[in-house]
Amino acid sequence: MTMYEIRIHSRGGQGGVTAARLLALSAIHDGKYATACPFYGAERRGAPVVSFVRINETPIKIYSQIKKPDMVVVLDTSVMDVVDVLHGLKHGGKVLLNSANKKEFAGFFTSHVDLTGIALRENLVVAGSPILNTPVLGALAKMGIISVDSAKQSIREMFTDERNVKAAEAAYMEMSA
Amino acid sequence: MKKIATGNKAVAEAVKQVQPAVVAAYPITPQTEIVEQIAEFVSSGELKSRYIPVESEHSAMAACIGASITGVRTFTATSSHGLLYMHEMTNWAAGARLPVVMANVNRSIGPGWNIWAEHTDAMQERDTGWLQVYVSTVQEAYDATLMAFRIAEDNEVLLPVMVNLDGFTLSHIMQPLDTVEIGDFIPPMHLPHAIDPKNPAGYGGLTGPDQHFKFRWDIERSMRDSVKIIGATEKEFANRFGRKYGFTEDYWCDDADVVVVSMGTLGKEAEVAIDILRKEGVRAGSMRLRWLRPFPDLDLKGKEIVVIDRDYSFGFGGILAKSIQAQQKTDVFSVIAGLGGQEVTYEDIADFIRKRRIGEELWFGVNDHV
Numbered sequence: 001m002t003m004y005e006i007r008i009h010s011r012g013g014q015g016g017v018t019a020a021r022l023l024a025l026s027a028i029h030d031g032k033y034a035t036a037c038p039f040y041g042a043e044r045r046g047a048p049v050v051s052f053v054r055i056n057e058t059p060i061k062i063y064s065q066i067k068k069p070d071m072v073v074v075l076d077t078s079v080m081d082v083v084d085v086l087h088g089l090k091h092g093g094k095v096l097l098n099s100a101n102k103k104e105f106a107g108f109f110t111s112h113v114d115l116t117g118i119a120l121r122e123n124l125v126v127a128g129s130p131i132l133n134t135p136v137l138g139a140l141a142k143m144g145i146i147s148v149d150s151a152k153q154s155i156r157e158m159f160t161d162e163r164n165v166k167a168a169e170a171a172y173m174e175m176s177a
Numbered sequence: 178m179k180k181i182a183t184g185n186k187a188v189a190e191a192v193k194q195v196q197p198a199v200v201a202a203y204p205i206t207p208q209t210e211i212v213e214q215i216a217e218f219v220s221s222g223e224l225k226s227r228y229i230p231v232e233s234e235h236s237a238m239a240a241c242i243g244a245s246i247t248g249v250r251t252f253t254a255t256s257s258h259g260l261l262y263m264h265e266m267t268n269w270a271a272g273a274r275l276p277v278v279m280a281n282v283n284r285s286i287g288p289g290w291n292i293w294a295e296h297t298d299a300m301q302e303r304d305t306g307w308l309q310v311y312v313s314t315v316q317e318a319y320d321a322t323l324m325a326f327r328i329a330e331d332n333e334v335l336l337p338v339m340v341n342l343d344g345f346t347l348s349h350i351m352q353p354l355d356t357v358e359i360g361d362f363i364p365p366m367h368l369p370h371a372i373d374p375k376n377p378a379g380y381g382g383l384t385g386p387d388q389h390f391k392f393r394w395d396i397e398r399s400m401r402d403s404v405k406i407i408g409a410t411e412k413e414f415a416n417r418f419g420r421k422y423g424f425t426e427d428y429w430c431d432d433a434d435v436v437v438v439s440m441g442t443l444g445k446e447a448e449v450a451i452d453i454l455r456k457e458g459v460r461a462g463s464m465r466l467r468w469l470r471p472f473p474d475l476d477l478k479g480k481e482i483v484v485i486d487r488d489y490s491f492g493f494g495g496i497l498a499k500s501i502q503a504q505q506k507t508d509v510f511s512v513i514a515g516l517g518g519q520e521v522t523y524e525d526i527a528d529f530i531r532k533r534r535i536g537e538e539l540w541f542g543v544n545d546h547v
Contacts, residue, residue, distance in 0.1 A: 036351040064522040
């Protein structure tokens with residue numbers, strides 16, 4: 001496998017950085033190399049932000065930003081009003097949307113799952129915000145980016161609340177293309 | 178267990194292993210996570226240090242100096258303006274021959290206000306008598322911090338050591354981290370000129386021209402001696418923990434016609450550029466300079482040299498380029514790039530090498546034609 005590059009779109013405070021961290025950790029548990037980095041600009045709570053994850057079979061030496069991702073994850077579809085989330089996405093690349101509704105983009109494979117709904121159902125809410133970064137791992141496992149076991153292991157290493165694992169399992173079951 | 182950590186967390190993990198008696202620090206972006214994590218370790222009891230939350234960086238270094246002169250292990254961390262604010266005291270730590278260890282998260286100097294990676298902050302400390310190492314991965318940040326204590330405290334060195342990591346690019350990236358149990362890798366600190374707080378005495382610090390000159394020479398002698406101590410420490414580290422380090426990290430340099438020299442994360446990105454150029458049939462190599470002080474003898478004879486400086490000395494040039502030019506007695510292609518966190522990709526570095534103009538200076542993205 002060549003380098004697999006993922007860009008995660010969210011808003012400041014929604015847990016995009018933690019999602020990147022969990023995804024990279026899961027890939028490491030799968031026996032691969034991975035790096036995760038947020039792009040640090042002048043962001044603040046609520047502003048559109050991006051995080052990057054690289055997964056590879058060999059150590060990763062690249063620190064510059066991902067320009068042509070293989071996949072984009074959109075944790076908050078409202079950023080699509082102000083950010084071109086498909087920018088640079090490779091032809092035939094994957095899109096994962098946090099949405100209850102199906103959406104198509106010509107030339108890309110799009111999947112969707114209602115992460116917000118799952119988080120609310122599992123009562124995964126902190127300071128009034130639904131937690132998206134643990135359920136999204138279930139969807140990423142369904143898409144074959146990481147294994148289910150590694151996803152669960154990574155979540156349990158970071159969070160003691162088992163509802164996070166349940167939410168990831170729900171996202172795995174409910175994700176559809 | 179396989180772990181993932183940021184560069185900042187890796188430094189804090191190393192400090193936890195080493196258990197300094199005193200940590201005195203003041204938070205500053207992008208170093209903050211180091212001192213937050215250390216404070217958490219102290220609060221949870223995992224780190225049995227006296228943590229002194231000082232009111233400034235000048236005080237942080239002064240507190241480390243005060244603690245160190247009693248013969249105990251000390252640590253601090255800073256960045257950018259915090260490092261510059263310490264400047265008087267960094268000179269003092271070296272002059273008083275105190276093995277303080279500091280992590281500096283490299284960040285540009287304002288104005289204009291900027292929080293991103295640049296080496297100018299640490300470069301402005303290069304003549305103070307501190308040893309300086311620049312790292313390129315989260316693992317190396319951890320390993321170099323461990324080794325820094327052993328090197329600084331070695332009685333043939335007894336000089337402070339600064340571990341430099343690129344702001345955000347390395348301080349905030351998450352990479353795999355393998356932590357170790359150091360065992361007796363770092364012997365207990367023994368400071369031959371320690372004072373005894375239980376037996377207070379007054380010392381006159383004045384040194385006349387003759388003595389002062391000798392003290393200066395003594396710093397330089399120890400700096401030269403540190404070369405073999407660094408080498409022995411890195412060898413011992415490799416034997417015990419399996420990870421090898423040296424004064425430089427050389428990548429495809431042996432048969433290279435042209436070598437790009439850089440420091441920090443750019444040195445890793447440069448290796449990807451070399452992979453591309455080698456496929457094109459260009460015999461290029463990358464030399465990542467790890468130790469800036471003591472400045473090593475670089476093996477670059479007969480090669481064309483491209484130097485990337487993430488710093489600048491106004492009215493003079495790229496500090497690394499000028500140093501290498503003087504040492505090698507040959508012209509180089511001096512590239513000034515990555516200031517203030519400017520994005521520099523492996524493709525850009527490949528272009529610097531392809532379109533090199535030996536004897537010239539290029540400000541990437543400003544006056545370049547590459």
